[in-house]
Amino acid sequence: MRTIPASLVKALNNLGLSNYEASVYAALVLYDNAEAKEIIEFLEISKPTVYEALDHLEEMGLAVKRITKPARYSAISPDMAIDLLMDKHQKAADQALEALRALEKEKVRTDKEDALWTIYGDKNIEYKIRELFGKAKQQISCMIGERYVPFIENIKIRDVSLQLIVISDNPELEGRLKKLFPGEKTTIHVVSSEQFKVPPPFAPPEFEKIHDLMKVENVLELIVDDEELLMVPPFISGSVSVLNTRNKGSILQMKMMSQLTQRRFIDGGEFTFPPHPVYKKQ
DSSP, rough: OOOHHHHHHHHHHHTOOOHHHHHHHHHHHHHEEEEHHHHHHHHHHHHHHHHHHHHHHHTTEEEEESSSSOOOOEEEOOOHHHHHHHHHHHHHHHHHHHHHHHHHHHHOSSSSOOOOEESHHHHHHHHHHHHHHOOHHHHHHEEEEGGGGHHHTTOOOOOEEEEEEEESSSSSSSHHHHHHHHHHEEEEEEOOOHHHHHHOOOOTHHHHHHHOOOOOOOOEEETTTTTTTEOOOOOOOSSSSEEEOOOHHHHHHHHHHHHHHHHHHHTTOOOOOOOOOOGGGO
C-alpha cells in the first residue's frame, strides 16, 4: 500500500474500520471519485479485497456508488464520516453498557474469590477508586497519598460511614476534604509525610532502611463494606500498579492494620491493641 499514512489507518481501525476499509476510504478521499480498478492499482491490493471494502463502506454510508459504467465511487466528507463512526460507536457503547450492567446485577458469587488482581495505570486506578466509592453501601475505610486526592474530589457517595486518612503536607487539605464529604458519619484526617514515617513501638531495627524505601505519596489502602480491597504498598516507585481482591482473609488483615494505623495517628498517637471478646475474663 502507498501514500496512505499508517497512523491514519490505525486511527480508522480504532473507529471500527478494517485495514483495507480504512485504506480504501482514504484513497477515495484522495481521489475525489474513482473506479474500483484505480483503487486496486493505487493501493496494490487484490480486486476481491477492494470490492469487498467498497461494498462495506457503501453499506455504512461512508462511500457513494455512482450508477455509471463502469461504476465510480466517492467518499462522503471526512467530517461526516467521523460523525457517523462516532455515532455508531456511541450507540454500541450504550447498548453494551446497558447489557453489562444487567449482567452485573446477576453476578454469580463463587468460593473462588481469593485471587489478587492487578490494575495498572492511573486511569484504571482512578476508575476503580471511583467505582468502589460509588458502590459502597455501609462503610468506606481509606488511607491514601495526596496523589490520589483528585480521583475522589468529585465523587458522590451514599450516606455511609467514611474514614479517610490522607498523607499530605498541605495544611489546607483537611478543611477542603471535610467540605467535600460532610456528614456525621465522616471522619477525615490529614497526616504529614514525616509523621507517617515515624516508627511504631513494635518497629524492627531495620525500620530505618524501610523508611528510606518508602514512597508515601503512593500509599493506597481502600476497603469497601468489608467486601473488596484496593491496595498499593508504600514501597512502590515509578509506574504504580494496584492489588485488588475480594479475599476475606486479605481484607480482614488489612482492616486490622488500618484500625491500628488509625489508633496510632489519630487516637492520641498511642499504639495499643483493642481488647478481643475471646480474651475477656469471665
